[in-house]
Amino acid sequence: MKLDEFIQNVADLFDNIDPSLFSAQTKYKELPGWSSLLALSIVAMIDEEYGIRMEGRDIWNSETIEDLFQVMVSRQ
Amino acid sequence: MSFLTVHNVVIRGIAACVPSTVEENLTFPLFEEGEAERVIKSTGIHRKHVVSAGTTTSDLCVPAVNRLLQELGWSTESVDVLIFASSSRDYITPSTSCILQDRLHLSEHVFTMDIPFGCTGWVHGMSVLSSLLSSGEMKRGLLLAGDTSTTMTYPGDKEARPLFGDAGTVTALEYSSEAETPVFFTFGTEGKNYEAIIVRDGGSRHPVTEESLKPIEYRKNIVRRNIDCVMEGVDVFVFSGIRGTQCVNDLCEHFHIDESEIDYFLFHQANRYMTERIRKKLKIDPAKVPYSLQDYGNTSCASIPLTVVTQCAEEYRKRKINSVACAFGVGLCWGGICFTTDKIICPDLVEF
Numbered sequence: 001m002k003l004d005e006f007i008q009n010v011a012d013l014f015d016n017i018d019p020s021l022f023s024a025q026t027k028y029k030e031l032p033g034w035s036s037l038l039a040l041s042i043v044a045m046i047d048e049e050y051g052i053r054m055e056g057r058d059i060w061n062s063e064t065i066e067d068l069f070q071v072m073v074s075r076q
Numbered sequence: 077m078s079f080l081t082v083h084n085v086v087i088r089g090i091a092a093c094v095p096s097t098v099e100e101n102l103t104f105p106l107f108e109e110g111e112a113e114r115v116i117k118s119t120g121i122h123r124k125h126v127v128s129a130g131t132t133t134s135d136l137c138v139p140a141v142n143r144l145l146q147e148l149g150w151s152t153e154s155v156d157v158l159i160f161a162s163s164s165r166d167y168i169t170p171s172t173s174c175i176l177q178d179r180l181h182l183s184e185h186v187f188t189m190d191i192p193f194g195c196t197g198w199v200h201g202m203s204v205l206s207s208l209l210s211s212g213e214m215k216r217g218l219l220l221a222g223d224t225s226t227t228m229t230y231p232g233d234k235e236a237r238p239l240f241g242d243a244g245t246v247t248a249l250e251y252s253s254e255a256e257t258p259v260f261f262t263f264g265t266e267g268k269n270y271e272a273i274i275v276r277d278g279g280s281r282h283p284v285t286e287e288s289l290k291p292i293e294y295r296k297n298i299v300r301r302n303i304d305c306v307m308e309g310v311d312v313f314v315f316s317g318i319r320g321t322q323c324v325n326d327l328c329e330h331f332h333i334d335e336s337e338i339d340y341f342l343f344h345q346a347n348r349y350m351t352e353r354i355r356k357k358l359k360i361d362p363a364k365v366p367y368s369l370q371d372y373g374n375t376s377c378a379s380i381p382l383t384v385v386t387q388c389a390e391e392y393r394k395r396k397i398n399s400v401a402c403a404f405g406v407g408l409c410w411g412g413i414c415f416t417t418d419k420i421i422c423p424d425l426v427e428f
Binding site for chain 2: 035036037039040043044047053054055056059
């Protein structure tokens, strides 16, 4: 699993933001348009692309995209 | 893996009742600018019916039962079994099904039982009721299923409040030695995730105290008390997508059900985005997946029968229908059922 690809997959879920603005350090819950619905899109994407089942607390306790990536890897 | 085959039982009719007051999500007071549209788009829920203070689930079920019994031509004395599936029962004890025996003027020889389940209450209830009737010693039974979920969410809870609606339903089953096909079931439970949907206080584990009534702010505009139903939406969403899909696959594979011969796939009505994910994973034609949540919200265990009554009653009345239904939720648990009906009684929706 590659971090770069993961960052891109997360960026694709945010409708109105330029994907090139996303990095490993992006605090995804502070982005404009963040909502609990986007949380659902993220876990759906992780299930579909990576076959990994995430939990609510993984989203709420992770700050950056890289944090989320690390949690995902640990759940593999 | 749990599977069940029940012979010699058929559904004779389904009826439903909703309270007449409607709440629109577009005008929900706690939403910020643009939020209502986003929630409606994602969940699919435009509006729901809500009870007035003092109305219980059993109050919604009674008119549905009376209408159905009248149209079936069943006397109240001919009913042998009454099952009441709900997580909003009249009292902690005694069982609401006992009280309903009297309210519905059923025989005093009737078998009554409450099933305190949420979302999966109709599927689990069908497995219990059909099993009880299968030997033919008891011949007619009613499964009442519904909830007044709006009474279990706090008005200050922006996340939960727009999702739930109230409804009561009844499904009439009868023993028949000429039943062409058995009823098939599959079930599962994930107890480790019991906290994903929970009313924390009021049971033996955490009795009600003054603290139970205090509103707690979890996040902005997400305020709940410990006596309210609390849901970790992300966990339930992930669970439903995985287990809902698995449930239908397990059922069809184990019982060699040809999905192309199924007329309707009836999913528990919680969230359109969630159910569409399941439908797409299963590659089911959208025409076979009716929705009632746009007008009624998540009606807990009423949702599957309510969908039949409000979306496809005409089809169920006029011809033979093969159905697969799948529910998932509180527990966390899931249940799947495959059944065939042949021109059932399906009165128009009753309003209370």
